[in-house]
Amino acid sequence: MANFTPTSAAIGGALIGLAAVLLMRLNGRIAGITGIVAGLLEPQGSDRAWRAAFIVGLLAAPLSAALIGYAVPIPRLPSNFAVIAAAGLLVGFGTRLGNGCTSGHGICGIARLSPRSIIATGIFMAAAMIVVALTRHLVGG
Amino acid sequence: MxxxxxxxxxxxxxxxxxxxxxxxxxxxxxxxxxxxxxxxxxxxxxxxxxxxxxxxxxxxxxxxxxxxxxxxxxxxxPKQTAIDRPLLAGAALFGIGWGLVGLCPGPGVENLATGSPSVVVFVAAMAIGMFAHHLWETRGAASVARAVTVAPPDG
Known part of the structure; x- marks a missing residue:
C-alpha cells in the first residue's frame, strides 16, 4: 500500500468533519455540497448568501494554500473531454436525484445514522468501484 | 454573520x-x-x-x-426517510460518474481554483446535470398536476 497516507487522511478528514459540525452549530445547515450548489443554480433557490459564501471559502482554501507555498496538486483527469462531460452530467443529475453526494450522504447522513444515507453511500461506492474495475482492468486500462 | x-x-x-x-x-x-x-x-x-x-x-x-x-x-x-427508487437510482448514477473521473461535487468545485480546463468542463456538465434534474422534476410535477386537474372522465 505504497500510496496510503493515513496521517494526512485522518487530519484532513477531521477538518472536514469539524467544518460540517460547525456549519450546523452556527447556521443550522447540513454541509452537503450538492445541496449547497443546487440551491445556487435553481431559479427559486433560497438562502443564496450563505451558500455562495461557503463556495467562496471552498475555493479560497487552495488559493490560500498556494499563497503560503503549500503545493496544490494539479488535478489529473482523463484526456477525453467527452468522458469528463459525461461524468459531470451523471454526477450532477445523480446527486440531485439521490439528494446527496459524498459529503451530504457519506459524512453528514451517516453521522445522523440515516438509513437512506447509509444505503446511498453503499450504492455510489459500489457503482464507482465497478466502473473503476471495468475501465482500469477490463478495457485495457 | x-x-x-x-x-x-x-x-x-x-x-x-x-x-x-x-x-x-x-x-x-x-x-x-x-x-x-x-x-x-x-x-x-x-x-x-x-x-x-x-x-x-x-x-x-x-x-x-x-x-x-x-x-x-x-x-x-433532512426530513426524508424513504428508501425509494430516486434515492437508489440517483446514487447509482452518481457513482458511475464518480468512478469515471474520480471527482465528486466538493473536490470538483474546489479544483476550479486550479484553473484546469478539464475541471471547468466537469463542473459545467455537473451544473447542467443538476439543472436538467430540476427541469425534469418541475416538469414532472406540472404534468402530474395537469393530469389530476384535467383528467378526462374515461381516464
Missing amino acids: RALASLFCGFMFGWGLLISGMIRPDKVLGFLDVLAIPSGNWDPSLAVVMAAALAVTVPGYALARRRSPLFATQNQW
Missing part, C-alpha cells in the same frame, strides 16, 4: 479536502480501485478520511441536536 460563518466552514472544508488528498481525483480512484488490493497498490486513504470525519460528526451532531444554531432560528435536519 451567517455568510461569514459559512465562508469559514467552506474554507475549513476545503483545507480538509486538500490536506487529506481527496481533492486529487487520482487519489480517489486509487481507493475505488479495489482490484488493486491483491497487488498491494490499493490506497485505503479515503476510508480513513471518512472514518476521521465521522469520528467528529457523530458526537458533534449529537450535541448539535440539543441546541439551536447561533446564527439561525433552528437546525435544518
